[in-house]
Amino acid sequence: MESQRGLLFIALLVVSFLLFQQWQMDNAPQQPVTTEAAAPSEQPSEGADFIPQASEQTPTMENATKKGGIITLASDVLELKVDTQGGDIVAAKLLQFETEQGSGQAMPILTSDGYTYVAQSGLIGAQGDATNKGRAVYATENSNNQISGDELTVDLTYNNNGINYIKRFTLKRGHYDVNVEYIIENTSSDVANVQLYGQLKQDTYIEDDGSMFMPTYRGAAYSTSDSRYEKLPFDDIEDANLKTKTKAGWVGMLQHYFVSAWVPNPSTTNELYTSYLDSKGQAVIGFKQPSVSVAPGSTETLAATFYVGPKDQDSLAKIANGLDLTVDYGILWFISQPLFWLLIQIQSIVVNWGLAIICITIVVKTLMYPLTKTQYTSMAKMRKIQPKMQALKERYGDDRQKMSQAMMELYKKEKVNPAGGCLPLLVQMPIFLALYWVFIESVELRHAPFALWINDLSSMDPYYVLPLLMGASMWLMQKLQPNMATDPMQQKMMQWMPVFFTFFFLWFPSGLVLYWLVSNVITIIQMLIIFRSIEKAEEQGKAKAVKK
Incomplete structure (x- = not known):
């Protein structure tokens, strides 16, 4: 030729x-959303009506064991901040990764300091851990929990109407996946009906660090039994109204090199959902596991896995089917x-x-x-x-x-x-x-x-x-x-x-x-x-x- x-x-x-077109679609900066104080009667959009709202004020460390506060869970690679009101993970740092090379500062992923990106979980249903007065305030023995062996287990406890709730976090040395368990002990005379949910909530107006020649993706993603990996950009979440049931599956939020994800029980049929909170400009993606009945005098345990860390393909593949595809090579993945x-x-x-x-x-x-x-x-x-x-x-x-x-x-x-x-x-x-x-x-x-x-x-x-x-x-x-x-x-x-x-x-x-x-x-x-x-x-x- x-x-x-x-x-x-x-x-x-x-x-x-x-690449420039893709960068425009995935990384064009959005205009910040002007937020006002939500009225007490304001309800989330459809698909999120069951979701408890995060506390408006950050509790202090001094009353962490009484009226709600922030406690620390830390392994050798991961540091989590947990709000005892609801037991949400409101901050996460990756201790083996720096924000900038040589800075000495651990890479933050989840945060609630000026910018909201949190991992929420709880129990809904007639006997869930939230009441008409708001989300449950859990008690715990220590406000600062550091791993000393191969594993760190921290229990948050709560009692309501004869039902004892234990929210248990388990961190393993060298691992970025966290086992989150709910142990429900029914000492009442009535059947308790509960349903486990987990969700990720993030402000959508932040600008990513991508460029025309290095386009990166910041947004949501999920997996079902029919589709191992689907991206859902923040711009599409408001109209997507995802509501699908699937065996196993997972939901996550992605950014360059890092991912956070909820992985529900792989043996149950779970419901995946999205919602968009207009007043706050926040995108939500989550899951609900099937409702469970706890008979009087019996105990049931519900569990899910939460991952927050680097896009390590080997580790992600072991946690859930298709989670390693968050390392997105596009149509040339086979090469x-x-x-x-x-x-x-x-x-x-x-x-x-x-x-x-x-x-x-x-x-x-x-x-x-x-x-x-x-x-x-x-x-x-x-x-x-x-x-x-x-x-x-x-x-x-x-x-x-x-x-x-x-x-x-x-x-x-x-x-x-x-x-x-x-x-x-x-x-x-x-x-x-x-x-x-x-x-x-x-x-x-x-x-x-x-x-x-x-x-x-x-x-x-x-x-x-x-x-x-x-x-x-x-x-x-x-x-x-x-x-x-x-x-x-x-x-x-x-x-x-x-x-x-x-x-x-x-x-x-x-x-x-x-x-x-x-x-x-x-x-x-x-x-x-x-x-x-x-x-x-x-x-x-x-x-x-x-x-x-």
Whole structure:
């Protein structure tokens, strides 16, 4: 073909346009919602009428064991703040992750300090843990609970009309999933009917940290037995009015690298729902487990799992079916997942993530070498028949039909496949995009250093050195390749292509630019080897012809 490099350039432009569109849909900042004090009679929208409202004021630590307050539950990786009024998780920090590299500050996920993002749970029904006076105020022995062994268990207790309620939180060392249990002991003379629910509530006006070249998603998601993973952007929650029953399932809220999720009992048929609180600009997604009857003198235990932490695919896959899909590689997941697995395996050997990227690039380029050889062999043959093609153009002029027929005959006679150089490009672009999403979505690369000034492979090169080197490598590749474009406009486009690519890559994750730079260097080496072998074969052919 005349402009195989043009095809690659156009493909990148199309990809950039699609990414920009996706960024506009998922990350366009919303206007802050002006909130006013809710009237006492205000009711949540349909689908959330059963949900107890969070307390309006934050209780103090001093009265935490009496009238409601904030207690701390902490493991080696997770710190939770729990409001004893209702037992909601009103704050969560990831102790092994920093807000900014080198800041020393633990990464906050859930919060109720100026911005609401909380995980609520409770019991509804005639004998639920909420009364007409408001949500239950649980009592607990300690306000500060730190893990000392492999497990931390904290009980919150409440008694009402002969029914004892225990809300139990269990944290495990090294784990981000929390087991939340409700133990209902019925000492009354009547049957107690209760139903467990859990939900995530978040303000929707916050701006995410995505950009045009690094689009990220902040919003809700859920899973059912029919659909393992569905995203539900905040803009759509108000109209979605999700209300579906499913075996197992889960509900969650996503942000870049991190996720929070409620996973109900996988053996029951659960109801998933959404709602939107207009007056506060808050989105809600949650679940309800089936109602349970607790006979007088008996005890029942209801449980669900709450996860708040990094998008670690192995851990998430063990917690719930499809929860690992929150690491969203898009339509190319079937390429991204094996590439990610290979990257992990290589990194476990070389330790450094930058070296792992270089190694995986070598592996990919080696596997693609037969296609690369086909591409440049085809290019060399096309270059060889250029004079004959020019003669055909001069002979047939504007008669396109005869020109086309003559060219096909020429290709057949010279054994040239004009499309032979396209296949490697068509294969390389999906791999490039798959790696793009691996580098964006994989929390393992967050704040991962390489060498020298590159201390975070998931963010752009602060000094633009890698993009400039990548552009220089493209320029060198262009000089080594035969320019078969005859149209002056195409020739100009080819000349400016390294500049355009360099501009695009200025904002790309440095890990991805490193991959592309190393890929270009390997391609240059392969080109030199292929062209030299072709020239050697031609010289040998001429020598044999002379001998004959």
